[in-house]
Amino acid sequence: MEQTLALLLAAVKSEIEKTPLGDDAVKALSDSETARKLYELADFHDLAHFVGAALSRNGVIIAEPAAGKFKKKLFESAYRFELISGEFKNVSKVLENAGIEFIPLKGSVLRDFYPEPWMRTSCDSDILVREQELEKAVSVLVSEGGCAVIGKTAHDVSLTTPGKAHIELHYSLIEDGRAVNAYKVLESVWEHTKVKQGFSFWHEMSDDMFYFYHIAHMFKHFEAGGCGIRTFVDLWILDSMPSADKAARDNLLAKGSLTVFAGACRKLCGVWFNADKPDSISEKMQSYILSGGVYGVRDNYVSVNQIKRGGKIKYALSRIFLPYNVLKYIYPVIQKHKWLTPVFEVVRWFSLVFGGKLRTSVRELAFNSKIDSDKADETRAFLKEIGIIE
Numbered sequence: 001m002e003q004t005l006a007l008l009l010a011a012v013k014s015e016i017e018k019t020p021l022g023d024d025a026v027k028a029l030s031d032s033e034t035a036r037k038l039y040e041l042a043d044f045h046d047l048a049h050f051v052g053a054a055l056s057r058n059g060v061i062i063a064e065p066a067a068g069k070f071k072k073k074l075f076e077s078a079y080r081f082e083l084i085s086g087e088f089k090n091v092s093k094v095l096e097n098a099g100i101e102f103i104p105l106k107g108s109v110l111r112d113f114y115p116e117p118w119m120r121t122s123c124d125s126d127i128l129v130r131e132q133e134l135e136k137a138v139s140v141l142v143s144e145g146g147c148a149v150i151g152k153t154a155h156d157v158s159l160t161t162p163g164k165a166h167i168e169l170h171y172s173l174i175e176d177g178r179a180v181n182a183y184k185v186l187e188s189v190w191e192h193t194k195v196k197q198g199f200s201f202w203h204e205m206s207d208d209m210f211y212f213y214h215i216a217h218m219f220k221h222f223e224a225g226g227c228g229i230r231t232f233v234d235l236w237i238l239d240s241m242p243s244a245d246k247a248a249r250d251n252l253l254a255k256g257s258l259t260v261f262a263g264a265c266r267k268l269c270g271v272w273f274n275a276d277k278p279d280s281i282s283e284k285m286q287s288y289i290l291s292g293g294v295y296g297v298r299d300n301y302v303s304v305n306q307i308k309r310g311g312k313i314k315y316a317l318s319r320i321f322l323p324y325n326v327l328k329y330i331y332p333v334i335q336k337h338k339w340l341t342p343v344f345e346v347v348r349w350f351s352l353v354f355g356g357k358l359r360t361s362v363r364e365l366a367f368n369s370k371i372d373s374d375k376a377d378e379t380r381a382f383l384k385e386i387g388i389i390e
Contacts, residue, residue: 001290003028004037009272011038011054012047012233016115021058029055032063039066042073045229046121049077053119081118085111087165088125094145095129096201100137103128103193103203105170106217109210113237120234124166126156128189131171138169154332173213181257182216189213208248211238215253215262222261222288222388229272229289236269260387284382 007025014021028034042048052074055062062070088108095102107122114120129137138157141147146162155172173186192209196202205213214234221227238244253259268285270276278286334340383389 001041003034004041005286005290007034007038008042008045008047008051008229011042011051013273015050015054015057016119016233016237018057018115021054021060026058026060029060029062032066035062035066039069043069047230047233048073049121050119077121078118080121081111083163084108084122084125084165085117087161087163087167091125091127091141091145091147091161091167092202094140095127095137096199098136098140098144099201100133100140101130101190101201101203102137103189103205105213109205110214110234110237113241121230124168126168126170128170128173130190134169134171141167141169173216182212182219185209185212185252185256186216206248207241207244208252211244211249212252212256212258214238215258215265216256218265219258219261219388222386227289232265232269232272232289235265236273239266239269258387264386281382281385285386288382 007028010022010025013019029038038051039048042051048070052070054060055067055070056074061067085108088104092102092104105126105128107120108125108127111117111120111122134157138149138159141159142149147159147167149157149159151158155174156168156170159167159169161167173189174183189205189209190203192206193203194206196204218227218231218235221231250259253262264281264285267276267279268282268289271278271282271286380389
């Protein structure tokens with residue numbers, strides 16, 4: 001795994017910096033089994049297009065079937081970029097013309113910081129609107145933009161565009177009760193924006209708020225089981241921006257209690273992309289990340305949340321009877337009518353049984369019961385070291 005990871009990181013860095021891939025990497029990739037493992041890891045973290053581009057630019061020929069797979073991912077990423085960016089422009093135009101204030105989030109902003117925007121792939125476009133304008137925004141996107149609503153959660157509405165791109169229309173940056181210490185900062189997001197030049201309603205986050213949101217989003221994914229290598233590539237890009245006000249970024253991180261976590265993430269970025277010497281925390285974080293994919297894995301989620309809940313029994317009970325401060329994000333109605341909480345606990349049970357999620361829940365509880373005390377102590381120590389728990 002170490003050799004495969006090193007090859008993946010070398011390819012990503014080579015493509016971003018437009019530098020040679022290196023003789024050692026080229027030699028290693030002459031082995032078909034090595035190329036196969038590299039493709040699997042790169043695809044797992046949605047970075048296969050980076051490797052495909054680096055191989056093509058460096059004139060590296062590898063054995064089939066890996067060569068064909070990398071080439072296919074490169075073409076797919078180009079197509080996905082054109083589709084998503086085109087549909088995002090259309091959606092933005094509809095919101096702008098309707099006089100609805102909005103803030104683009106995540107990949108739709110990050111891609112502009114990359115040397116070439118196609119490098120930053122994404123599955124959807126995330127946009128924040130004010131909660132009081134949500135219904136109007138959804139209405140105009142359906143009537144004027146030809147979009148279709150496919151679902152709603154406690155923090156966003158999912159839509160598909162006429163071109164079948166996925167749009168997540170957020171009305172809150174607070175998701176499912178995670179990264180709770182970051183709430184106070186995220187609630188003030190509109191105070192940290194300015195109107196984009198040439199527009200009247202398109203808002204852009206300040207650099208420090210965008211950076212904070214990125215770290216908070218990483219934190220949320222770590223609570224839910226980990227986040228992928230791609231998110232660290234984003235962080236490396238953000239940390240490499242010469243115009244960034246690092247003091248302002250750090251100030252917001254401190255306000256949201258994310259300083260320790262951000263430091264651990266920056267350290268791992270340094271190890272991966274700047275040849276910094278690893279320490280015990282970066283080694284543990286790397287292991288945790290590699291056990292997941294772009295969005296982590298459920299077993300990591302169980303391990304983390306067993307610690308946060310206070311043990312196996314309390315975790316099991318928390319999954320059977322969700323705490324109010326989590327359930328209220330799934331069923332917002334109980335925020336106004338708290339007495340309905342027991343009713344919606346039952347509603348959730350039925351949704352698990354008839355919504356196809358029962359098997360996953362049973363697997364979670366089974367895994368929870370198998371975690372031994374040594375594993376729990378090891379996980380608890382790691383979570384404290386990176387600031388997930390106190």
